[in-house]
Amino acid sequence: MSIAKEQESTRGAVKPIGAFPMTREARCPFDPPPTGRAAQEAGALTRVELSDGTTPWFITRYAEQRSLLSDPRLSADSTRPGYPVPGSSYSNDTGGSGAEGASSGFSFILMDDPEHARLRRMVTAPFMVKRIEAMRPGVQKIVDDLIDDMLTADGPVDLVEAYALPMPSLVICQLLGVPYSDHDLFQSNSKILINREASVEQKRHAIGALVQYLHGLLRTKTEHPAEDVFSDLARRVQAGDLTGDDAAMMGVLLLVAGHETTANMIALGTLALLEHPDQLERLRTEDDPGLLTSAVEELLRYLTITHDGRKRVATDDIEIAGEVIRAGEGVIVATDLGNRDPEAFPDPDTLDLGRDARHHVAFGFGVHQCLGQPLARMELQVAYRTLFQRIPTLRLATTLDQVPFKHDGGVYGVYELPVTW
Numbered sequence: 001m002s003i004a005k006e007q008e009s010t011r012g013a014v015k016p017i018g019a020f021p022m023t024r025e026a027r028c029p030f031d032p033p034p035t036g037r038a039a040q041e042a043g044a045l046t047r048v049e050l051s052d053g054t055t056p057w058f059i060t061r062y063a064e065q066r067s068l069l070s071d072p073r074l075s076a077d078s079t080r081p082g083y084p085v086p087g088s089s090y091s092n093d094t095g096g097s098g099a100e101g102a103s104s105g106f107s108f109i110l111m112d113d114p115e116h117a118r119l120r121r122m123v124t125a126p127f128m129v130k131r132i133e134a135m136r137p138g139v140q141k142i143v144d145d146l147i148d149d150m151l152t153a154d155g156p157v158d159l160v161e162a163y164a165l166p167m168p169s170l171v172i173c174q175l176l177g178v179p180y181s182d183h184d185l186f187q188s189n190s191k192i193l194i195n196r197e198a199s200v201e202q203k204r205h206a207i208g209a210l211v212q213y214l215h216g217l218l219r220t221k222t223e224h225p226a227e228d229v230f231s232d233l234a235r236r237v238q239a240g241d242l243t244g245d246d247a248a249m250m251g252v253l254l255l256v257a258g259h260e261t262t263a264n265m266i267a268l269g270t271l272a273l274l275e276h277p278d279q280l281e282r283l284r285t286e287d288d289p290g291l292l293t294s295a296v297e298e299l300l301r302y303l304t305i306t307h308d309g310r311k312r313v314a315t316d317d318i319e320i321a322g323e324v325i326r327a328g329e330g331v332i333v334a335t336d337l338g339n340r341d342p343e344a345f346p347d348p349d350t351l352d353l354g355r356d357a358r359h360h361v362a363f364g365f366g367v368h369q370c371l372g373q374p375l376a377r378m379e380l381q382v383a384y385r386t387l388f389q390r391i392p393t394l395r396l397a398t399t400l401d402q403v404p405f406k407h408d409g410g411v412y413g414v415y416e417l418p419v420t421w
């Protein structure tokens with residue numbers, strides 16, 4: 001039976017279309033999974049089945065996604081019963097919904113207003129566009145130094161290890177006030193947290209290690225304050241505005257969110273450009289200063305690396321697109337599908353660096369929209385432009401089918417990207 005017929009025949013009791021997370025087609029590593037695409041064609045809402053047997057709503061279309069993500073009747077609190085827990089992503093699912101509250105290590109991303117807004121406000125200023133723009137020369141220097149190092153080798157090199165991962169890690173360390181020499185600790189634990197296949201125990205352990213590390217760092221900042229975000233958090237703890245636990249958990253959120261996503265976007269975006277030489281040529285040759293900006297937005301849309309969807313739970317009945325989401329039901333907003341919705345983006349499967357894709361939902365939408373987006377945008381602009389300017393002959397040192405994609409990742413990307421020049 002087609003998905004449309006299946007939904008028609010069970011209206012009022014929509015049957016799940018299949019398991020979630022879904023599998024991408026190996027031949028189309030940049031495209032959302034075919035099951036999701038078919039569901040989107042059939043309608044805006046359907047259900048999926050999670051490994052714990054629950055069947056949350058699955059929102060496939062852009063308009064309904066924006067409407068729901070800005071609806072205060074949807075909660076981001078993963079300790080509420082009904083919150084969908086399919087695996088892991090950097091923003092959710094650190095190992096269980098329900099009263100145990102194992103996911104509190106991710107701070108305000110998993111809270112509702114007014115507490116969410118209260119905590120978010122404390123760290124908004126350093127991520128504002130003006131402050132981020134002032135960091136651009138420093139980021140350019142980091143990028144140039146990494147490329148200098150890369151060029152001392154004859155190639156091939158793994159672009160993830162040599163460039164995509166250290167670049168945003170160095171930048172976020174500087175901004176937050178984290179010694180980069182501790183990168184092994186936070187990178188390895190972040191990897192566990194965003195791995196769909198890591199066990200609850202492994203994730204708890206990883207959060208525990210990061211929280212412990214952050215507590216120690218905040219103590220150091222109290223004794224030796226500097227001009228950085230964590231020194232500011234330490235001051236707030238001393239002033240009694242914030243508990244030490246809340247400060248440490250906020251630190252975990254900023255540190256994990258601040259490097260893993262951007263690193264995946266740098267590597268996957270580079271691969272997407274190498275696989276679309278006509279578009280790469282435009283980026284290299286077109287004399288339009290706006291093209292780099294639109295190219296970054298388009299790559300964010302086209303790749304939507306946070307491919308496990310935004311997860312929420314309804315606190316009240318919500319009528320939408322001919323269905324009723326009941327209070328207590330889980331909701332997965334599939335932003336990777338929303339960003340390929342033809343109603344919002346004509347010819348959505350074409351990578352077109354010149355299109356205006358600014359309204360994409362790759363950074364989410366509503367009150368939880370990505371706090372770090374001005375930083376991510378600036379880093380990506382510097383990273384792509386400099387890489388292709390300084391190494392114009394950059395090319396893949398393997399074939400596309402040999403590239404190890406992060407099919408098990410809550411954040412999509414590649415584990416390795418062998419390149420040469």
Ligand code: HEM
Nearest residue numbers: 108109254257258261262265362363364368370371372376
């Ligand atoms: C390309 C890179 C990035 C992507 C694709 C991305 C994506 C996202 C998405 C989709 C959300 C919404 C989560 C939700 O609605 O449940 C989010 C939230 C968030 N992001 Fe990012 N992000 C990126 C980079 C960054 C950076 C560099 C930081 C810096 C620390 C950051 C910090 C945050 C924070 C703190 C939140 C939580 C906001 C809230 O709940 O109010 N992100 N991000």
